[in-house]
Amino acid sequence: MKTSGKMAVSKIINSFIFVSALSARLMAATIWCNPANTGAENGLSEVTGYNTLREAIASMAGGDTILISSGDWTAWQGMSIEHPYLPPSGSPGAYTKIHAKSDWETRVPYISDQGVGRSYVEIRGIVFDSRLNPTSHVVVDWHHTKFIRCGFLCGKVIGNNHCAGFGSADSTRATNQYNLMEECMAWGGGRYMFYCKYGKYNIFRRCIARHDYHDGGGGQDDGQIFNFRAYACDYTIYQNCISLDSDRVENFSSLQSEAGGFWIGDSYGAEGNAIFGSISIRDVHLPYYVCSNGTGTAVMDNCVALDVRVPGYTTLTAFILKNNSGLDVSHFLGLGGLGTGFDGFYGKNLGSFTVKNSILRDVAEYGILGVADNSYINHYNAGIGTFGTGSTTYDPLANGLKYPLRIETGLPLASAGENGCAAGPAILKKIGIAETLYGEQGWDEITGESIWPFPNENRVKLLMQQTVDGISTNAGFCANGTGLYGGPLTLTSYIWEYLGNPCPADICSGTYDNVAPSSPSGLTIE
Known part of the structure; x- marks a missing residue:
């Protein structure tokens, strides 16, 4: 009887908790922010929306939603998201949300949190533009956070400041986890454009980065710049990301050591990082740089590097540079690295390096070095190196490589890979079900949905045709x-x-x- 009584009480308590949680979801409020409102303010409608985002956030409870009216509010006071004016955390079934009324139509100054931390927050459709007050759009120690279709235009920040991303000071990777950046852009100023530090299980999906300006301030990090950076991160995943048009060196204070498109891992260690279906065009020095502390393995599959026009230091310039990490590469295309000292696949120090079913064309020095396990590589005018089993030497441009994103059927490259598969990339479908976090169902699925035309590309171009003062954007895809x-x-x-x-x-x-x-x-x- 006593046991039955305890069970009954337990059921009552659990039912109360469930009903309370359900009630909280049903009672979640929608709060309006409308800086143009000159009348009464209560947040209940757009007409009576709060004048500032700070006021709207102050009225929030976890699980509520703020809608911000369309307009450019970058010069208005109280429109940034920053400590102490941060949204409350939500819960797994009830995210706290801050949305633009219409995607891309709302512009605010910045989002910045240097370590208070939040969780279960969704930011959607907002363009953050810090040109008037140069500030990094970085949140620190946030987890289970989603940024969906946001733009991050960073002003002329100086030194070790970054455009956008997820940061942490916790080297255990325990506080910066399960975040998502999806269909977002980062451009303008900064050292790293999309940044992640001491993170784990974070995803950057269908994001675009362009480096327009960098002033290192003369410090030790002056000139060490990248578009996508996973600093001491584990299981950081890039899906269908694009790094491009970042080779206008006249807009950088200097270029030295490592600089380029994607840099994952470093001497603090890295494990499980991956780049899938991603593209580098006209990056400097290093389209892809993968490193660690001698342990861990990363993966690259179906990626492209085109037209590296600015070579850097010898041994620090290659389509893919692997350093003190294991790395498995398949279905890669590297084309157009004819500058002095430029290499193709270059492996240094500890860790295995495997490359197969790939294409390499137009390399100035070492086409392949430090890659003991390589096979089925089509190489043409590709420099010095010993290529392994199944490699071919015909010109890919005349044998199936008509476009950088697929191999044409019925031509030699279509069956030049291992077991008759294609040599070269296929970047045709979206990777990852929309809005899924790492580990959720479909998060790494190759979907049936075409990635082309690229999502939101008309709006992306319109937005990225504006940047920091003094920089022309009539170049590259924005021309x-x-x-x-x-x-x-x-x-x-x-x-x-x-x-x-x-x-x-x-x-x-x-x-x-x-x-x-x-x-x-x-x-x-x-």
Whole structure:
């Protein structure tokens, strides 16, 4: 009887907790922020929305949603998200949310938290623009956080300050976990554009980064810059990310040591990091740099590096540089590294390095070095090196590599890989079910949904045509003009047409341009 009584009480308590949680969800409020409101303020509607984001946040409870009216509010006081004006944490079933009324139509100064920490927060559709008051858009010790379709334009910050991302001072990787950055852009100033430090189980999905400006301030880190940086992180995943058009060195105070597109890991150790279906175009020195402290293994699959025009130090310039880490690479394309000292696949120090089913073309020095396990690599004009089993030496541009993102069927490269698979990349489908965190169902699934045209690309171009003062954006994919396919130059046409062929009709719509294009800089197309 006593046991039955305890069980009954336990059931009552559990039922009360469940009902309370359900009630909290049902009672979650929607709060409006409308800086243009000159009348009564109670947050209950857009017409009566709070004048400042600070006021709206102050009225929040965990699980509530703020909607911010469309407009450019970067010059308005009280419109930043920062300590002590941070949203309350939500819960697994009831995220606290701050959304733009319409994606990309709301612009506020910045989001910055240097270590208070929050969890179960979702930020959606907001453009953070700190040009008026240069500030990093970095949150520290946040977990289970989602940034969906946000833009991060960072002003001219100096020194070791970064554009956007997730930070921590906890080297155990216990406090910066399970965060998501999805379909976001980072551009403007900063040392690292998308930054993650001491993180674990974080995902950057379908994000775009461009480095426009850096002033290192003359410190020890002056010139060591990247677009995607996982500093002492484990299980940090990049899915369909793009690093591009970051080679205008006249806008950087200096360039030295490591600099480039993706840098994952370092001497503090790294384990389980991965880059899938990602692209580097016109980065400096190192499109992909993977390192650790002699332990751990990373993975790269179906990635591309094109047209590295700014080589750096000898042994620090390559399409892929592996240093003190294990690294497994498959279905990679590296094309256009003819500057002095430029290498293809370069492995240094401890850790295994495997490369297979890949393409290498136009390399100045070592095509392959320190890669004992390599096979089925198509290499042409690819420098010095010993290529392994199944390698081929014909020109990929004449044998199936018409576009940098797929291999054409029925041509030699389509069966030049191991067991008759293709040699080279296939970046055609979205990776990861939208809004899923690491470990959730479908988080790493190759979906049936095409990645092209790239999500939000018209808005992406419109936004990224603005940047910090004194920097022209009439370059790269943001340039005005017409694609070879006959329609406007877009992010999609810029990438697909990089090898000089009009974008396919099923990818871009329009009329084909029959005028033969000039060869991209740094490439030797025959």
